Amino acid sequence: MTHGILSSATRDSANLPATTTLWQIDIRPVAGQPDRIAEKMLAGACDWQLPTSLRLIASRGFLIQGTLDLAAVKQISRGLLVEPVVEQSQVARIGDESLAVPLALHHNLVYVLPLPGVTDPEAESALLAMQNLGYDVGAVRTYRKYWVSPLPDQQLELLCSKVLCNNSIEMIVRGPLELNELQLGRPYEFQRTVIPLCEFSDEQLVEISRQRQLSLSLIEMQTIREHFRALDREPTDIELETLAQTWSEHCSHKTLAGRIAYRDGQTERTFDNLLKETIFAATLQIRQDLGAGDWCVSVFADNAGIVRFDDIFNVAFKVETHNRPSALEPYGGANTGIGGVIRDTLGTGMGAKPICSTTVFCFAPPTTPHDQLPPGVMHPHMIMQGVVAGVRDYGNRMGIPTVNGAVYFDPRYVGNPLVFCGNVGLVPRDKSFKEPQPHDLIVSIGGKTGRDGIHGATFSSAELTEDSDIMSGGAVQIGNAITEKMLMDVMLQARDLNLYTAVTDCGAGGYSSAVGEMGEKIGAEVWLDRVPLKYQGLSYTEIWISEAQERMVFSVPESNWEIFRDLCQAESVVATVIGQFKPTGQLELKYGNESVGKLSMKFMHDGRPRVIRAAEFVPQPMTKLSVNSLGSNSTPDWNHDLLKILGSLNVASKHWIIRQYDHEVQGGSVLKPLVGIDNDGPGDAAVVRPVLNSRRGLAISCGMNPYFGDLDPYHMATSSIDEAIRNCVAVGADPQRIAILDNFCWGHTDRPSTLGSLVRAAIACHDLAIELQTPFISGKDSLHNEFSYTDANGNRQSISIPATLLISALGQVPDVRNCVSMDFKTAGNLIYQVGRTKAELGGSHWSIVNQGTGGQVPTVDAKSAKQIFTAVHFAINAGLIRSCHDLSEGGLAVAVAEMAFAGGLGATLNLDPIPTCANQVLVNSFETEMPSLVSLFAESNSRFLVEVTPANQLEFETAMQSVACYLIGAVAPDSQLRISDKTGILVDLPVTDLKAAWKSPLDWK
């Protein structure tokens, strides 16, 4: 059998000498050491309910091709590949019987190898190491090898396809490997391809767009046809691809930046550019209001938004989505997601130095039974493990702390998990802008180019189906963090030596987007044959649109090229001139002496037809909250409800994830994600000190609430903004210096109702941002998040994700020594609630755990929110507050429980001082307990719970004069949580029980 192109790690494309041998090295633990690969796979097999009697013996291994004799290969094995203290190895020519002798009578032999074209970082490193040691090795490839205990063939098939192998990046070989050589790709024969479409009918245009996965609409195809008719020539394939990339939803945001006719029952409104007229407009307004005090630097212009930090640095922040790839290959999707957003920060201004990362995920419950999954989707448990591992392995290797995040669970994310990756970077104030100059060289550094991720941009603008893993495998990639780390190390040196005039990252669309954007105002000529390749055989078009990872494009003055190149070479980073910015206004693509494409920058960037999309929001009549899980017994059990909410997946502790991330590398950690007496309480926001000899800090937090969106996207948006800001304020950030980011993840926006809910959320963002004077500085959207499949009865089904808006906040702390954490500190201290509780239980977690529907969704009173943020910040800065926690999921009851177990202390509360109006809430049970229910579990916005020493009581209460603030109890010495009101005892639980309920659900081994 032949495996086509080698997955990675080829020395060069020269034919190998005849004496070349292909060796196989199996490596597995010595007796007494655990077989971790097998254990992991067996755990995965549980999700698919494979027999518990199943046994596996796993090996990792290397295929090594070179002019080597057995002795040499044994040296390599012993000296480089095996850990003799804990591992044993078996070396033989590939195909040798010794490699096929069953272990422990497990007769099923299964190999898993990376698919051709998929990055294999370990093989790359191993090849380099062997060559450095002087061995004549041409190619290396890794694999995993399993001996599987006897199993019915159908179950063995399931094990292979669902557990051992992910067929979007890997392939299965049953039985011995029968490879003669690791092929190094086939020579490419240049052929200029023209796509004649000037005479095509509309039907044919649609067909071409589909065939070539261009994701271009008919009207876009028509526009292209007219353009080339006018030029009186046919387009080449690369010209068509370039337009498809540039005009893709992913690159041009044609929906949100597009024309929209919106109606919501009361008003009708037409947008020429939704983003410009809502979110951008708000920031513009705020900057005008701030006047000379404007602290925004660069917003919605660059790869990330930039604001002031101190006298020397500005700070950049960007949050990206990487949903579709993560659905197909969670590990690769998440690690290229984090790798990509890090390049966004690096590609901001003249390059910002990444200082911390954030991740937010949305999954279906990991407990979902496998027989309830639609066809073609991966098990959510496996997706979650893969995504976390992907972020962990990339972020940790980059040496960038992952300090903040959140995870939300809802069955509607089953086919479309959401993966948000954010990165914050510091950029010197004088390096916050860039301007490529005519005649600068176009220089690419970092990774080589392969077929990875072809059509990623157009694919991520399309809907997923059960066949996506087959159709779009090419769009899935694995990252190589070290390539990016090496790139980052040299680029920051080059930045400080002023060696280039502009930089951008190679993201979706690869070179086509990077060069297209950089050259927009000048014009560019690109020499595609000069691009360094992972293996031969790529066509000029594949080179142009490949989304191979870890590449960045620089604009380098000719006079600086040699210094730039030498700097890269000194640290083994590949730097190549691939073209030049020429003042022609044209993009000319060449392969050798052949011109393969010529497009005007103007048509590329302004030529896209702007359709008007219809958007309609149909307000739901406000229905009363009704719960059906209370059964006949309508006497409330608040203890039970509290424990249930603490144990619900959204609220439960995420320590299993957090502890796998290095959140302290770079040495700037001030408030960690987990805080308190046992370092395990849920902090509101992380605080980092990016400049080691300075006291100034950054607070990073987020807010999101898909459940509110089911009731009203407007209030979901304002609640998310309020939550992100109050999380920041709770740790000590200055509310007048908080910048926020938007990430809209929606379903099919071609449906007016779906687009309508998005427009309504965007309007909400505009309104509240202005009222709070909190500017949006950057954002990113991901639309068409729907999964469609054919159900058992042959009916077409489609699952849309809930409207999901992530708000990320970047706050500033003048002196980190004033920060506070959320854990109770000392028995006897007073507990206050700041902010008003309203009868808002719609979409609340109390409602969710009781299968509730309807109810009033939490709203934001902007004026009092602003006063509260200001007052709380003043009190924190004045040292009047010992601990502070925001009230969100689960309301007051959950907040006080978290503060108690984080501090290892109890609390005694009486809720009578908290005024509540309970009308309009419940229909079918215990009306009389309503005030208690509301004050315990309502999720009203702009509220904090704070701990104050008796000595500071007067000063604190004075500071709170202008805002709603209620003294409701004290921290208790015994570790018991007691909450009562005039109706009697509401909650009376040992703090240890509360903590156990919160910590156990996701306490995975």
Add this chain to the structure above:
Amino acid sequence: MSQPSVLILRAPGTNCDQETAFAFERAGGTTNFVHINQLIESPRLLLDSQILCLPGGFSYGDDIAAGRILASQLQSKLAASINQFHAAGKLILGICNGFQILIKSGFLLPPDDEGLPATLTWNDSGRFLATWVNLKTENDKCVFLQGIDQLYLPIAHAEGKFVPRNQAVLEALQSNQQLVLKYCRPGGLNGHVPYPHNPNGSTAQVAGLCDVTGRIFGLMPHPERHIDPTQHPRWTREGLAEVGEGLAIFQNAVRFFD
């Protein structure tokens, strides 16, 4: 000599170099970063330094095994220079990945006819773990631990489990007093030290060890991440100390050259 100069070795994937340099400077040293390619080209760069530091990170991605590739590079290209450096009475410190490299290159525990006497392998959990640990020093053999009894430091690693080749190796290291730093329970209690206090299942709770001279020291925890009092995970409860506990290790290294 008042200000010893520290050579901080960088390689592809090194990522704790900046804060480690900051720690040495806080302790009174001067630092310069040298890339492995540069050092292989001109090993004499070592001559100008008193301290060689291998900081944390993921050298070459920790592909194959943590620290493996850089270790084999040092072995094959720089063994003579490094041994000479050490023989001249100078200091070598390896933190986290640096410790893994010192072990796997044989500079810390030289190989015998059966090969390397010990390794650092996967945590019992099989996962990367970032958390804080209590540490206790065992004796005063190691230059870097002079006058230190206990330490509270963060760890962040996947392959930090110390495994000697056999009991004999362990006993030899024990009797040579080379097992200088061990994980312990809060308050310095050793004896039985269960997870998470022994975060990776290290044999004999070993968190760090030194060579026979006490001048080569490797440890899995990150002293450079506890230099400033605000790095302590509970400073908002317990108040701000004057300095972070990790600083002492760097001060000892610098003072050694007084």
